[in-house]
Amino acid sequence: MATWSRFTPPVRTIHVYIEGDGFAWKSRTQPSDNPTPRNPTGLSLAAADVSSSVLYLARPCQFILPLPTHCTVNEWTTDRFSPEALRAMNEALDQIVRRYPGVKLDLTGYSGGGNMAALLAMRRSDVQSLRTVAGNLDVAWVNALHQVTPMPRALNAIDTASTLRTLPQIHYSGDQDNVVPTLVARRFQQAVGGHCTRVVVVPGMGHGSDWGAKWAGLSEDSGDRLTSGC
Template identity: 35%
Template structure:
């Protein structure tokens, strides 16, 4: 994934990026953000960002061969981030995002809770929810920079 990002940056001429991940892609985006130096911010949408809490919530054994984003606190703590979670999401319950934020204690992080389920209708709605935050974004003008 990281080499794919490098290639996209090369093609577009971008110097930095904001990573967005939905569902299991939230874990991928968070782990990439922890590993890279060019990430300005992290956004997750119904993201599985605490694998331990998710496995426990669903009665599954703990993941032994996966990097849990919630254990990347030292790297992610300083990164501006927004996590969207849904009250009606039974796949990635609200407590997954809450657990992640409690574990990493971000300096500039925000949890946005909406009345959404997992399958409908995050892909269409999250950009609108992000725009609605306006001045409340935890990264200031990072979204408007042309990098």
Template identity: 40%
Template sequence: MKTAYSKTFLWCSLLAVSVLCSGCAGTSRLVDLSPERKGFVKELIQTDTFNITVFSRITGPGMPITVYIEGDGRAWIKKRRLSGDPTPRNTLVFDLAAMDPAKNVVYMARPCQYTPREEEPLYDPVYWSSERFSEPVIVSADQVIDRLKKRTGAENIDLIGYSGGGAVAVLVAARRNDISSIRTIAGNLDHEEVNRYHKASRLNGSLNPIDLSEKVAGIPQNHFTGDKDKTVPPSIAERFIDSMPRDNRAQEISVKGCTHHKGWRENWPGLLKTPFK
């Protein structure tokens, strides 16, 4: 179902994948989220695979947690050169999390983002390129949620993922039974199709959300797409939803004027209030 909303991607073989990463860029030395000014606390959560940086604002113990999952970050410096640090320059996802009025909000970085190299044994560009959605990556996100739930006493989780973070959200939801809702923003819900669109090589070693669409079909989902997005076009969300059973709970919501990176801050307060199907 598509709803109109009136307001506002080794090495050479993965060359065109860089299209997906330009503009989601930076290093942990260049970006200062100043989390304390927005009521967030920064910490490093150890999992069986990665040490994940999270920023959390917990004011309602026992209440649901809304988890924002970062995009692919600065995976590439140039078309033929992978970044040595995938930390995003653009603080879009953190900014959206800071706008969320929910009692418990967590911003979850992706592996190696905001994490000092010396504190991450698995610091390897493969995890922000061809294996960005691999089993170890999804396991780490899944375990972060487990630790957050145990600490806060929360029973349910709402997932919100931007770009590649949308893929992680779906892949995590497919293995859990406590996800109340999924929202994606310009979500990469079928990386094989996205790579075909950009004439890029496949992400060998990565799981693909669309392969698990039936497992999450019963979860309320709003997939927000920008009608000006040339990185992850709206057709990706449409294809994802079309792969589900007809009685699915997912809908695409097209946001007028939004590109892959621009227009989301202005529209987010209203989009958060959009009812689920």
């Protein structure tokens, strides 16, 4: 798993960014030979973050050449939200936080990385906030929407969303997003319940738009949005 980071002591909080699904498919029926994203939006979000400590997590098998033998096509297609994929990402985070006892994590995930970020937040005690950008927080619903093959091994954040009821979180969605429409974020907000979850609809933004260029402005006011009412 590829990672990039910038840590400035003392490290008390780390902003963690999780990449999307990348170049998983060449077409609706043909998987790619390598999942490395052609337009790594998660990386552009991390690069736009001027915080003192930032960590970027690619998804399994992205940005790795040559691909190791265990990086089979299932890793970035049918199994990209599997328990094994989630465990690998959780272990990667564990390796980082061991260096900084007591550190807290602010998680941000793009697209399918939003699903992974939410799932990680459910399983960890060191996460203090969650943000998603065009987050696929209901994998089964989005697959059905686009009439693509179901993913029976996929962990789906919305199924256990109520466990995040007290976690401050914001879900950013573009009003031009036809891949993961805003309704996904609204459904997740309802499933979480409580008053700690906000949905922010960003005008003029589609799923693959330049979210990195917008991120400085969006994240600047997210602190007040996160804590308000929670």
